[in-house]
Amino acid sequence: MTRSPCEISWFSALCDDDYEFLGVPDPKLRSSWAHCRDIVLQAESGGFDNILLPSGYALGLDTTAFAAAVAPLLHRLRLLMAVRIGEMWPPQLARQIATIDQLLGGRLTINIISSDLPGETLASAPRYARTVEAMQILKTMLNGDPLDHDGTFWKLKLDPPRIGTVSGRAPLFYFGGLSEDAREAAAKGCDVFLMWPDRKAVVQAIIDDMTARAARHGRTLRFGYRAHVVVRDTEAEARTAADRLLSKLDAATGATIRAQSLDTNSAGVRAQAELRERAADDGYAEDHLWTGVGRARSGCGAAIVGDPDQVRAKLEMYRAMGIDAFILSGYPHAAEADLFARHVLPHIDHAPLVA
Template sequence: MSSRALEIAWFSALCDDDFEFLGQPDPSLQSSFDHCRTIAQTADKLGYDNLLLPSGYQLGIDGVAFASGIAPLLKQIKLLLAIRCGEFWPPQIARQVATLDQMLGGRLTINIISSDLPGESLAAGPRYDRTVEVMNILKTLLNGLPLDHQGEFYKLKLDPPRIRTVSGLCPPLYFGGLSTEAREAAAKAADVYLMWPDTLDGVAGIIKDLRERAANHGRTLRFGYRVHVVVRETEAEARTAADRLLSRLDPETGAAIRAKSLDSQSYGVRRQAELRDAASQQDGYIEDNLWTGIGRARSGCGAAIVGDPDQVLAKLKAYHSLGLEAFILSGYPHAAECDLFGRHVLPALRRWQAAG
């Protein structure tokens, strides 16, 4: 193993994204404080490093409110709080972030989402320009510096908030997007560039491009990967479990789910569709152990690493060797798959990590 860092995170289904059968909502798995608390505490107990708290305007429960409620119940895990830029005033969210970080004992990280204000639509270029402004404002205020920001979207002259993070610094900012505008935004202001599933060659190409873009701005980036997992004791059992997820999905329902999403026309979503189209029509695998079937029933992150523990471990190692450091994993149902990965793969990852 290289000396590069390794972060293993899980996903808390705040956005109603939890199923036993994809496309078939189950009231017992819908987003609620109790259900998402179970996922969070399972990941915490099993030793995951971080937990993504996603955000969707139309679905589920609020991430900031959930983070506040769950913080005192967690022992060691960090929280990766998604912040939708179009829905917050930057000085306000800076104060909220500092407060949450104190509640977590310094274990807060931030996932920046370049969203619109609900009910409005801003073209991609200006929207990502606004996102860069938000990231720069947050970094200035949360690093304890006075702010004199005269941008296109925000004109602010402020002292930093009195309340500070535990470290006194802005938590790491995770950010993703495949368009040229998104890549440039990441290169200018993000700390960790997140990508959705892709082939090994595809991941290598994205990392190369983002490293070059960041260097043009005198910066460096870390890299993360958001992907589902289906791990069982044997490959045959894992493939059977993956097929079962789609066993009650009809094509019309799947198409309607994908079309309904707010990001259904984004570059990232189109890339997930390209992978599905290029995959084997017989079983949906685009390369060894990377299954695109998930994307038939959801927009966004649309593929899963499927296999036995050794195969899943080997796939993660292969991605890590390309430069990926942060893995944000999920599986259906989320609490059950969190437990399976935590028992079958996570201990081996920790031993490999320690050996490096």
């Protein structure tokens, strides 16, 4: 069976997550307009299809402002702009999305984050229910349709904003989460379900479960895989580079970094911790899947490590399982983007996902 091209995205470290040595802050790699802009431009020149602009309340740069600023500098690259639903009023967010999409010439995609409002803590069920409502409101308005929404969190009757996206349709919504509430929210409202690294059998089980859930809502999903990469000329060099990342990290510093995240108690973060705890003594959970990154960050905590052929084969394995999009990163982000772009990307059939 002929597979469609997969989308290959990179990552811009807007949330103070760039290092030469994990856990050792480097002033030159801290989030700033210039540094994060340069990562985005590196991704465009390297041939990536898209780039994730992450969002954190406490750390780094404001994602929406950054997306608007960098959009006019780009000619081909898409932006995957993360938005924290708990901090947004959906009608205003719809206008921001439409405006930035116009600045990009129609190349904006959205990573929906089911966040709390800073200072607020909602239980899982209502927080994800609010996210589903937000996705419904956004899709209605960005599709150019009048809004008549009578929900639990918003009651709105509005005409669509005058400014719309270039296509006249809502951009693709990427969304991830492993809890029961998160999975149901994704099945109801997102377009691309994102997952963090895990063993092959676990990834397949998630794909199967989410496919069935979406079908029960009369929908289909695409699937995305978010991982770090360490690629070098040989496997030995790649494993040495991975070990070097951790060579100045102590356990207390790693725990402090992980605790800074707002999602430390989420099902996805717990799954990454379990993957790391069950890995072999060298940190590998399975061939070429290294969990050492998770010792110094919350969230996505594993890397694909190997020579160019091994990294490509790992990605092709996921493609065969049904993964449509990859969001990759490495440390330092600009340098690893260059290595991946030169040694792996030209040998993968890739293109932006289209709605």
